[in-house]
Each structure stands twice: as structure tokens, then as C-alpha cells.
Amino acid sequence: MTDKTFLQLIRNRRSIYGLNSSSPISDEAIAELVGSILREAPSAFNCQSQRVALLFGARHQQLWNIVKDALRKIVPATQFKPTEDKIDSFAAGRGTLLFFDDTEVTTGLCNEYPTYRENFPIWADQANGMLQFAIWCQLAEVGLGASLQHYGNLIEAEVTKAFDLPSSWRMIAQMPFGGITAPPGAKDYLPVAERLRVFH
Numbered sequence: 001m002t003d004k005t006f007l008q009l010i011r012n013r014r015s016i017y018g019l020n021s022s023s024p025i026s027d028e029a030i031a032e033l034v035g036s037i038l039r040e041a042p043s044a045f046n047c048q049s050q051r052v053a054l055l056f057g058a059r060h061q062q063l064w065n066i067v068k069d070a071l072r073k074i075v076p077a078t079q080f081k082p083t084e085d086k087i088d089s090f091a092a093g094r095g096t097l098l099f100f101d102d103t104e105v106t107t108g109l110c111n112e113y114p115t116y117r118e119n120f121p122i123w124a125d126q127a128n129g130m131l132q133f134a135i136w137c138q139l140a141e142v143g144l145g146a147s148l149q150h151y152g153n154l155i156e157a158e159v160t161k162a163f164d165l166p167s168s169w170r171m172i173a174q175m176p177f178g179g180i181t182a183p184p185g186a187k188d189y190l191p192v193a194e195r196l197r198v199f200h
Helices: 006-012 027-040 057-072 077-091 103-112 120-141 152-162
Strands: 050-056 095-102 169-180
Touching (some): 050 120, 057 077, 057 169, 077 169, 095 103, 120 169
16 A cells, blocks of 8 residues: 555545446455554544445345345336336446435434434434445545445335344445446536635
């Protein structure tokens, strides 16, 4: 791994949709990378409620078949081909990361600190977002493309059953990743002056 600044790592992270099943590092190295970031990712009250399922091979394919079957129920058959192509592009990758919040932990904090009850679910999502972003940046650094997807409302129950996950795990996002077959398109930026206000 090259010695890059944090800002360079952030700039290198992009949504990559052209994926294949190749990888510059082993599945074991990917799992170690994800585990290390999961260990260090911040969370409110250091509650560590973030959870991850890392899928390779047949289990990775199984996930995207679940997504496809769920979408087939709501997308008209005459319009399904573009949807199917999109899901197949995710399935073509090396693997998928599933991100969850353990609601048993988050609810426990709500009960323990009732003053902040309304905030803990928000903080849990923020902590999960930081985890997702950190992993995404590191995947890009080792040469893997990835994107962030959100099919949880359609597939959560089926995924929980299929992968024998705890019922307290609330699905937040899915991140297919793999070898890069096509570079990302140009990215537009709003002027920083429209988004940042500095006060002295």
C-alpha cells in the first residue's frame, strides 16, 4: 500500500459500477481489512453497535438473487430488463458487504440514557455511515471498486433468514465490490463557497 494522505484516500473513493470477480488481494486479506476498520470505527458512547456480514462466492450470488426476486415483485415484467442488468452488475463483483446496526445495543442505550433516547438511532446511523465510508476508502486504496446500495426495506427479512443473522440486526446498506472493469464518470462539484461558511 502506498503512503497516501487521508485527503488523497478520500479523493480516490468513487462509486464504481463496472465490477468483476477479480481482486488484487485475497478474500482473507479483505476480511482482515474490514475487521480492522470495524474495530476502530467510532460510535456513540463507544457502544460499537455496527455489524457487518461479508459475503463471497455462492453467498454473494445468493444475496443478489434475493434482491432480484424482491424487485421482480414490484417492477413490471416489461420494464424489468434494466433492473436485472443493474443487479447482475453487482452480482458480477467479488463480494458484498452488508451493514447493520444491532438494535439491541442501540435500544439498550435509549433505556439507559432516556435524555438522549431520540438521538441514539440517529447516532447509530451516523456511526454506520462512518464505517461504510472508511471501508469504502480502504477498498479503493487496495484497488477494489465498490458502490453503496440500499435495498434493505425489500430484502431485510429474507436476508436475516437466509444468512441466519440475529433479528436485532437492522439492515442499513449493501456494498458490492470487486475488480474494476470501467472507470467512474466525471464528478461535478459545487463551489465550496456555497457549502462552507467560515466565521472568525
